[in-house]
Amino acid sequence: MNEKLETGDIVRCTLKGCTCEGTYIATREGMATVKLTSGYNIGVPQDALTKTGSSEMAEPQITEIRQKSDLPLISIVSTGGTIASKIDYRTGAVTSQFRASDILNAIPGLATIAQFRAVQLCNILSENMTPAIWQQLARAIHDEIKAGAQGIIVTHGTDTMAYSAAAVSFMLKTPVPVVFVGSQRSADRPSSDNVMNGMCAAGAALSTLGEVVVVMHGSTSDDFCAIHRGTRVRKMHTSRRDAFQTIGTETLGTVSYPALEVTLNSGAVRRGATELFLKEKLEEKCGIVWYYPGMSPDTLSAWNGYKGIILAGTGLGHSGTDFIARIKEMHAAGTVFVMTSQCLNGRVCDRVYDTGRDLLGAGVIEGEDMLPEVALVKLMWVLGNSKNPDEARELMKQDLAGEMTRRSRV
Amino acid sequence: MNEKLETGDIVRCTLKGCTCEGTYIATREGMATVKLTSGYNIGVPQDALTKTGSSEMAEPQITEIRQKSDLPLISIVSTGGTIASKIDYRTGAVTSQFRASDILNAIPGLATIAQFRAVQLCNILSENMTPAIWQQLARAIHDEIKAGAQGIIVTHGTDTMAYSAAAVSFMLKTPVPVVFVGSQRSADRPSSDNVMNGMCAAGAALSTLGEVVVVMHGSTSDDFCAIHRGTRVRKMHTSRRDAFQTIGTETLGTVSYPALEVTLNSGAVRRGATELFLKEKLEEKCGIVWYYPGMSPDTLSAWNGYKGIILAGTGLGHSGTDFIARIKEMHAAGTVFVMTSQCLNGRVCDRVYDTGRDLLGAGVIEGEDMLPEVALVKLMWVLGNSKNPDEARELMKQDLAGEMTRRSRV
Numbered sequence: 092m093n094e095k096l097e098t099g100d101i102v103r104c105t106l107k108g109c110t111c112e113g114t115y116i117a118t119r120e121g122m123a124t125v126k127l128t129s130g131y132n133i134g135v136p137q138d139a140l141t142k143t144g145s146s147e148m149a150e151p152q153i154t155e156i157r158q159k160s161d162l163p164l165i166s167i168v169s170t171g172g173t174i175a176s177k178i179d180y181r182t183g184a185v186t187s188q189f190r191a192s193d194i195l196n197a198i199p200g201l202a203t204i205a206q207f208r209a210v211q212l213c214n215i216l217s218e219n220m221t222p223a224i225w226q227q228l229a230r231a232i233h234d235e236i237k238a239g240a241q242g243i244i245v246t247h248g249t250d251t252m253a254y255s256a257a258a259v260s261f262m263l264k265t266p267v268p269v270v271f272v273g274s275q276r277s278a279d280r281p282s283s284d285n286v287m288n289g290m291c292a293a294g295a296a297l298s299t300l301g302e303v304v305v306v307m308h309g310s311t312s313d314d315f316c317a318i319h320r321g322t323r324v325r326k327m328h329t330s331r332r333d334a335f336q337t338i339g340t341e342t343l344g345t346v347s348y349p350a351l352e353v354t355l356n357s358g359a360v361r362r363g364a365t366e367l368f369l370k371e372k373l374e375e376k377c378g379i380v381w382y383y384p385g386m387s388p389d390t391l392s393a394w395n396g397y398k399g400i401i402l403a404g405t406g407l408g409h410s411g412t413d414f415i416a417r418i419k420e421m422h423a424a425g426t427v428f429v430m431t432s433q434c435l436n437g438r439v440c441d442r443v444y445d446t447g448r449d450l451l452g453a454g455v456i457e458g459e460d461m462l463p464e465v466a467l468v469k470l471m472w473v474l475g476n477s478k479n480p481d482e483a484r485e486l487m488k489q490d491l492a493g494e495m496t497r498r499s500r501v
Numbered sequence: 502m503n504e505k506l507e508t509g510d511i512v513r514c515t516l517k518g519c520t521c522e523g524t525y526i527a528t529r530e531g532m533a534t535v536k537l538t539s540g541y542n543i544g545v546p547q548d549a550l551t552k553t554g555s556s557e558m559a560e561p562q563i564t565e566i567r568q569k570s571d572l573p574l575i576s577i578v579s580t581g582g583t584i585a586s587k588i589d590y591r592t593g594a595v596t597s598q599f600r601a602s603d604i605l606n607a608i609p610g611l612a613t614i615a616q617f618r619a620v621q622l623c624n625i626l627s628e629n630m631t632p633a634i635w636q637q638l639a640r641a642i643h644d645e646i647k648a649g650a651q652g653i654i655v656t657h658g659t660d661t662m663a664y665s666a667a668a669v670s671f672m673l674k675t676p677v678p679v680v681f682v683g684s685q686r687s688a689d690r691p692s693s694d695n696v697m698n699g700m701c702a703a704g705a706a707l708s709t710l711g712e713v714v715v716v717m718h719g720s721t722s723d724d725f726c727a728i729h730r731g732t733r734v735r736k737m738h739t740s741r742r743d744a745f746q747t748i749g750t751e752t753l754g755t756v757s758y759p760a761l762e763v764t765l766n767s768g769a770v771r772r773g774a775t776e777l778f779l780k781e782k783l784e785e786k787c788g789i790v791w792y793y794p795g796m797s798p799d800t801l802s803a804w805n806g807y808k809g810i811i812l813a814g815t816g817l818g819h820s821g822t823d824f825i826a827r828i829k830e831m832h833a834a835g836t837v838f839v840m841t842s843q844c845l846n847g848r849v850c851d852r853v854y855d856t857g858r859d860l861l862g863a864g865v866i867e868g869e870d871m872l873p874e875v876a877l878v879k880l881m882w883v884l885g886n887s888k889n890p891d892e893a894r895e896l897m898k899q900d901l902a903g904e905m906t907r908r909s910r911v
Contacts (some may be wrong), residue, residue, distance in 0.1 A: 124858075134852050134861070216856055218819035220794045250816035251794050329817050329847030378800065381791035381813065383877055384630045384661050390788065393803030403791065406660035407739050409628035437739030442544050446628055448534075451544075467793055 096123070096137070101144035104135050115140065158195075158206045165205045165242045165296050166235035167194060170228065170255075171214040172248030174274035174285045194246070197278060198289040204351070205242075205293055210235065217248025217273075220255055222471055226371045228255065229262035232269055233369040242268045242296025244289075249273040249326055249334065252305060256321035257465045260303040260492040261472035264368040268300040271321065273307065275332045284308050284332040287348050291316035294351035300343070302360040302493070308332040309345055318343040318355070322465050322494035325435070339436050339460050340496050360493075374398045374474035379467050381433065382410045388417040399427045399470040402455065403463040408432050408439035409446045415453050422454035427480060429487055431458040431466045456487050459495040469494060506533070506547070511554035514545050525550065568605075568616045575615045575652045575706050576645035577604060580638065580665075581624040582658030584684035584695045604656070607688060608699040614761070615652075615703055620645060627658025627683075630665055632881060636781045638665065639672035642679055643779040652678045652706025654699075659683040659736055659744065662715060666731035667875045670713040670902040671882040674778040678710040681731065683717065685742045694718050694742040697758050701726035704761035710753070712770040712903070718742040719755055728754040728765070732875050732904035735845070749846050749870050750906050770903075784808045784884035789877050791843065792820045798827040809837045809880040812865065813873040818842050818849035819856045825863050832864035837890060839897055841868040841876045866897050869905040879904055 096102065100115045104125055113127040123137040194209070195202050212231050213224055232243050243265075247255055256271045263269070272292035274285040284307075292306045295318055305324045309317035310333050319337045328334035337343075344355035355361075377399040380391065391414070394400055400421075404410050408430040410418075418428055430439050430450060438460040441447030451457070458466045470487065477483035490497075506512065510525045514535055523537040533547040604619070605612050622641050623634055642653050653675075657665055666681045673679070682702035684695040694717075702716045705728055715734045719727035720743050729747045738744035747753075754765035765771075787809035790801065801824070804810055810831075814820050818840040820828075828838055840849050840860060848870040851857030861867070868876045880897065887893035900907075 132853055134858065216819070216822075216854060218792075218794075218815050218856055219821050219823075222795045225794075248816075250819055254794050326816065326844050327846055329842045329844045329849060331847060334844065334847070375795055378796060379791055379793045381789055382628075383789045383874065384628075384635075384664050385632045385785055386788060390803045393800045405628050406658075406736065409626070409660055411629050412626075413629075432739050434736050434739045434744065436737055437741060437744070439739060443542055444626060446626055448544065464793065 096140065096142055100142050102140045103143050104133075104139050105141070106135055106139045112143070115142075158202055160206060162204065162206045163241040163297055164208065164239060165244055165293060166208045166210060166240040167244045167246060168210045168212055168228065168231050168235065169194075169214070169246045170212050170217070170220070170224070170248070172217050172246060172252075172273050173277045174246045174272060174288065194289070198286050200286070200290050201293055205297060208235065208240065215248070217250040217252060217255075220248075220251045222258070222373045222375045225255055225258040225262070225468075226373060229259050229369060229371045232259065232265070233263055233367065236265060236267055236367055240267065242293075242298075243270065244292045244296050245269065245271045247271050247273050249275055249307075253324045253326055253335070254464050254468060256303055256305050256324065257494070258373075258468040258472070260321040260494070261469055262369065262371045262373075263303065264365045265303065266301055266363050266365055266367055268296045268298060268362070269303040270295045271303070271305045275308075275330060275334060282332070287313055288316060290351060291346035291348055294346040294353055298346075298353040298355070299362045300353075300355060300359055301362040301364045302343075304343060305335055306346060307335040309342075313348060315348055316346045318345060318353075318359070320493050322492050323462070325462060325464070338462055370476055372475035373471040375471065377401070377467060377471045377474065379403055379463055381463075382414075384411070386411065388414050391417050391421065394426070395421070397426055398474045399429070401458070401463050401466045401470060402428060402430045403433045404430050404439075405433060407443055407447060408441050408450070408457065409444065410450065412446055412449070415446075415449050418450065418455060419453040425480070427470065427474065427483055427487070428453075428455040429458045429466050429470055430455050431461055431463040433463070435462060456484055458487070461494050465494050506550065506552055510552050512550045513553050514543075514549050515551070516545055516549045522553070525552075568612055570616060572614065572616045573651040573707055574618060574649060575654055575703060576618045576620060576648075576650040577654045577656060578620045578622050578638065578641050578645065579604075579624070579656045580622050580627070580630070580634070580658070582627050582656060582662075582683050583687050584656045584682060584698065604699070608696050610696070610700050611703055615707060618645065618650065625658070627660040627662060627665075630658075630661045632668070632783045632785045635665060635668040635672070635878075636783060639669050639779060639781045642669065642675070643673055643777065646675060646677055646777055650677065652703075652708075653680065654702045654706050655679065655681045657681050657683050659685055659717075663734045663736055663745070664874050664878060666713055666715050666734065667904070668783075668878040668882070670731040670904070671879055672779065672781045672783075673713065674775045675713065676711055676773050676775055676777055678706045678708060678772070679713040680705045681713070681715045685718075685740060685744055692742070697723055698726060700761060701756035701758055704756040704763055708756075708763040708765070709772045710763075710765060710769055711772040711774045712753075714753060715745055716756060717745040719752075723758060725758055726756045727752045728756065728763075728769070730903050732902050733872070735872055735874070748872055780886055782885035783881040785881065787811070787877060787881045787884065789813055789873055791873075792824075794821075796821065798824050801827050801831065804836070805831070807836055808884045809839070811868070811873050811876045811880060812838060812840045813843045814840050814849075815843060817853055817857060818851050818860070818867065819854065820860065822856055822859070825856075825859050828860065828865060829863040835890070837880065837884065837893055837897070838863075838865045839868045839876050839880055840865050841871055841873040843873070845872060866894055868897070871904050875904050
């Protein structure tokens, strides 16, 4: 009788001719959550479950790791996410409790290459990231660098890691590496990327880099991590370990694994090239409007009163012609509009076709080859730190943190 | 004196130390439009222009091309866009007037391989495409096939071509190839892709294919075009000729150039495999909501009363937790929600993390590995043709036109 199921029981699930095994976690409204042996959780009708045994899994041993004081100091700032997660081996649930000793226990190799300080900033699923937390994050990183950290690792959920890395890139100028790292698969899965990503992040944090980057698996193998500029990176796959990709330019370099040899391209900003500087104001009333055929201009009313709007237009940077009058009105009322392209690759150019020229006439700024997400956080920062709209418009056209590549000459 | 500039004059433009030459087109509010020798138009202050000569360019010769009646019949349905454009060689302006003889004159090679019928459906910039025009388009294609066309070419602006190809894929079942083709660069530019794309489209239209596809440059060279399934293709670059890419699966095949040899993969649906069938109803009150960190749930009110919403969530398919209550309300009021991922690649899975499970609990349907744009037009079609919401939900989970790939077994 499956009514007697207890958390931790081993169950067999039979559904639509498909059979699988896993650990029973809990039931809500008739739907049971089962942790499969693959590590994934699935939801199935409780009726489909048969108990086949009790959980024999024990808590993993926690070993205190002594840190060597002659090693360089890395600060780990944690925001939550899969890489900072601890698995409850009885329930299979993933939690994100985190102390320095947790991450050192999860990735023992770290203690051989650096000393670590840990800052638990928050503990959220990264889809709940907000501009307010970005500000706290930038300040925490700033304070750690000021206190002597030779490199920073930010552990972050992968869902919005690229947005956060871009946001910090505008708020903070750094002389040392600030390395965002995450994990696509939790530590209890055989294919987990948490150890390799964590080790490579440490390698990058100790390297001669001097900017904000994302370090994640560079291929489907376990041979290297790619180093991506915080303002040029995007999560391009829901589940692959090499989901993060640099868009529209080259990666900054690589960290080999397990040797942790860091190779940097000539374009990477070097350690010490920039002085530490924090300017963390953000204008939160900014949004992305993703255009689609048939979209009503009335939809724009949802962003009425916003200070800034990123348009993710079609092709070279277009919206339906019927958007132009509404954009003109909102622009006159003080909203700054920046055009980007839902193509993601390539440069916006609103001077080729009539629609583009009319959009420029309505006050829209061309977002060059910025990613829509990066343009959003840049606009938040620019509007938060400009004296007037003209200065804001001017700043949006300038490359502030490697977010736009140089336009080729006419 | 540049005040005396006339349309067609050759001018030199000097601006910020940069010099370029081109053809003067017109001036509006002090800003002159100049067609550069590269083919691009730029806007510059009229003051920056010096006249250096008069246009010597003449109208191109129009030659009547006799069609051979023993060749197979292709119908060309034109919606406008760069490929169907005629250049006014005096002003450099691009217009989209179109008759069969126009396209045959522009691409003379066509007349050697087929006879052509021409249907001018509309003449729009594709950012102005609407669901209502998709319906006319599907009907026009249907009628041409019924009238005996052995293949269809749809000329279309590239901005929204992928949306339109997907829309027609759901509305029309076809026994013959329906080939969408466009041009990233207009016919007056040396790098124009209109001839090669047009020839390869004809090659595909005469092939053993039997589905709706997009045919565009397959590489940066002029050696082949790729054949993309209409429900798996996306414009991934603002300006490159090989901007169109199949996402998350393989292309259906290639058309070599200039040989026009068509190679099809085993997965491509073959000519005659499907009977002609049109079901062109669409529910237009559908939209895409692109989530970003800090997005207010209030933004959703812009889509109040909509029948369907595609969420482009983060990662495996998430939004901020504070969206869940609002989604639940709107779902209760009759809005169908489908989750897709802004990663574009990979499958949505809302059973791994809490946020996902709560979204499912609020009524959200997992969009598997559908592209957000494709999920939008599918939802329009499904809601337009279902007897009730339950049937609509069921249809959204089924593969109707190759828009989702098979889930790998647990």
